[in-house]
Amino acid sequence: MNGKVALVTGGSRGIGAATAVRLAADGFDVAVTYARGKEAAEEVVRRIEALGRRGLALRADSGDAREAADAVAVTADRFGRLDVLVNNVGVGVLGPLEGLAPEDVDRVLAVNTRGVFLTTRAAARVLGEGGRVITIGTCMTQRVPGPGGTLYAMSKSALIGLTKALARELGGRGITANIVHPGPIDTDMNPADGPHADGQAGMTALGRFGTVDEVAGAVAYLAGPAAAYVTGAELAVDGGHAA
Secondary structure, three states: OOOOEEEEOOOOOHHHHHHHHHHHHHEEEEEEEEEEOOOHHHHHHHHHHOOOOEEEEEEEEOHHHHHHHHHHHHHHHHHOOOEEEEEOOOOOOOOHHHOOOOOHHHHHHHHHHHHHHHHHHHHHHOOOOEEEEEEEEOOOOOOOOOOOOOOHHHHHHHHHHHHHHHOOOOOHOOEEEEEEEEOOOOOOOOOOOOOHHHOOOOOOOOOOOOOHHHHHHHHHHHHHHHOOOOOOOOOEEOOOOOO
16 A cells, blocks of 8 residues: 555544554554644654555644645645545544534534545545545444434434445545444543443453554555445444444
């Protein structure tokens, strides 16, 4: 994949950071966006560069139409092309229906749904033959195990429809679109030793949390040549959460 370019939104930590580094290891030059955490994003860039690839950290709020489009434009301009977009950025607000403020609804939909659409629309203008759009969903689009996930599940479920429509929309140009559904993943936001970890792990068939590298491996597969005939697909990396 040497010479190809990827943009990973929300790439300063967690699944996004692991994905950016894995793609760099596979030969991609990689740009990552962040809304906060500039130092963490710059550390990801250093890890990318240590692998001999070019890296770029861009501050961008994916809920803002202009900033989302600018991140794509700057990446394509700086690196001369864009081959893979990984829509990783997302926010989660969990809680009962009556506790969700209108501001919560607006923010979650702005980032998780509207922002993904706007970023993808901007990327579609510069992606060429063989381009890839890979979106990070959630196991909660397949199975919601309890109350409190209404807003988050709704925002991510919309991405399934977007992905399938994109597969049809962009397929004639040789561009694929797929979505990855992580299960409980060990991150700083949802650690495997956290207060609710045992319950989450118990909902999987494997009885454990996944790792960010396991999700990154799935993204790398979809970004690589072996997945050239895979589009409009949902790939679960959830330890059997939906089994």
